[in-house]
Amino acid sequence: MKAIKKIAAFVGCIVGVAAVFYLVLQLVLPQKQELDPVKKVTAKVERATTKKVKPTLTLTALGDSLTFGVGDTTDKGGYVGLIKTKLEQKQALTVTTHNYGKTGDRSDQIKQRVLASKQLQSDLKKADVITMTVGGNDLMKVLQQNFNSLAENKLSNAMPKAKAQYATELQSLLTTVRQYNKTAPIFLISVYNPFYVYFPTLTQIQQYTDEWNEVAKDTIANEAKIYFVDVNKQLSEGQYYGRSKATLQKNATTDLNEVADSKLEQLLSDDKEKNDYLSDEDHFHPNDKGYRYITARLYQVMLKHKSTWLEGEK
Numbered sequence: 001m002k003a004i005k006k007i008a009a010f011v012g013c014i015v016g017v018a019a020v021f022y023l024v025l026q027l028v029l030p031q032k033q034e035l036d037p038v039k040k041v042t043a044k045v046e047r048a049t050t051k052k053v054k055p056t057l058t059l060t061a062l063g064d065s066l067t068f069g070v071g072d073t074t075d076k077g078g079y080v081g082l083i084k085t086k087l088e089q090k091q092a093l094t095v096t097t098h099n100y101g102k103t104g105d106r107s108d109q110i111k112q113r114v115l116a117s118k119q120l121q122s123d124l125k126k127a128d129v130i131t132m133t134v135g136g137n138d139l140m141k142v143l144q145q146n147f148n149s150l151a152e153n154k155l156s157n158a159m160p161k162a163k164a165q166y167a168t169e170l171q172s173l174l175t176t177v178r179q180y181n182k183t184a185p186i187f188l189i190s191v192y193n194p195f196y197v198y199f200p201t202l203t204q205i206q207q208y209t210d211e212w213n214e215v216a217k218d219t220i221a222n223e224a225k226i227y228f229v230d231v232n233k234q235l236s237e238g239q240y241y242g243r244s245k246a247t248l249q250k251n252a253t254t255d256l257n258e259v260a261d262s263k264l265e266q267l268l269s270d271d272k273e274k275n276d277y278l279s280d281e282d283h284f285h286p287n288d289k290g291y292r293y294i295t296a297r298l299y300q301v302m303l304k305h306k307s308t309w310l311e312g313e314k
Contacts, residue, residue: 055311057087060098060123062110062177063133066189066294067101071278071285077101078286079189080131082295083302090299091310098123106137107169111176124180129187129309131298134173136191138166139212143205155204163215170219174226185308186226187298188216192235194284197275200249206236225308229301231294235286238275 061067061080069078076082077099084095100120102113114120124130142162146155177186193209195202213232220226234241240248273280277290286294307313 054088054092054094056094056096057091057128057309058096058098058123058126059084059087059129059131060100060127061131062100062114062120062124063131063189064101064105064110064137065103065285066133066136067099067131068103069099069101069291070103071281071287072291073288078291079294079298082291083131083298086295086299093310098127101133104137105134106141107134107166107173110134111169111173114173114176114180121180124177127181127184129302130177130181130184131187131189132177133189134170135166135212135216138169139191139208143208155208159208159211163211166212167215167219170216174220174223183225185302185305187229187301188220188226189229189294189298190216190232192232194236194275194278196236197238197240197248198283200245209236225305227301227305229294229298231297234293234297235275235277235290238277 059080061077066078067080069076069080072078072081074081077097078101080097080099080101084097087093087095100113100117100123102110105113114124142158143155146158174186190213191209193206195205199205209232213228213230217228220228237245273283273287275283277286277293279285279287279290302309
């Protein structure tokens with residue numbers, strides 16, 4: 001059970017973790033007068049022409065450490081910086097982003113930040129697109145509080161109440177966001193299981209991760225212009241996604257109670273991450289490759305609903 005407590009401590013540690021507007025100037029060619037060879041003055045009026053400029057788009061990102069960009073070695077805000085670049089390159093847009101990610105925030109804490117910040121409210125009102133990462137810290141809190149039950153395969157007793165509470169908190173957050181912007185599409189990014197590659201036989205964590213995502217999908221099912229971006233399987237399973245997991249499971253830790261504390265500590269502090277999509281620094285957040293994947297999935301879903309955010313497509 002010491003090993004379980006070690007894992008619980010590890011989980012608790014890892015989860016404890018400008019507004020610039022572009023003004024477009026219209027260049028109007030002045031009217032000219034021309035003299036013909038016989039000195040007749042002819043008034044020639046030229047049409048005022050406007051220099052072709054890129055359409056603009058404002059994206060406000062709200063959420064936890066995944067929105068903040070923890071694990072991004074470029075320090076450009078993870079998927080937020082990447083989706084800005086992709087939209088500018090692929091859609092010929094000028095994109096302004098506002099990043100309101102905060103490490104460790106649960107759904108209720110994100111809502112409180114919205115209610116407390118006038119600047120955040122203002123940026124939500126101006127947004128053409130809203131992105132959100134939420135739910136991971138809600139789930140980790142449940143796992144922390146019930147880690148012994150998880151090891152003993154008894155967490156199922158606590159999960160129904162926990163999922164119902166999360167559904168309530170998520171709905172309240174979305175309702176709050178909609179108070180400030182009723183029309184912009186919201187793209188809600190899923191949670192994932194960062195422990196899968198380390199402990200693939202601990203199937204309850206993946207089961208509850210999947211169920212947590214189902215709660216989110218059910219919550220937004222009847223909401224207008226809120227779309228789910230699923231990154232769960234790829235980020236959870238990393239390079240093993242879509243491949244046989246026999247070798248991974250064969251070499252994996254099967255019984256945490258049988259692992260010596262020193263070996264467990266070494267396993268979790270290894271400077272080489274076993275999941276190619278997660279950070280070597282904390283074995284929890286996405287690395288650069290992981291953020292590129294999130295961005296690619298977000299962009300795919302955004303394209304499916306292009307008419308909700310791109311002028312001229314509406």
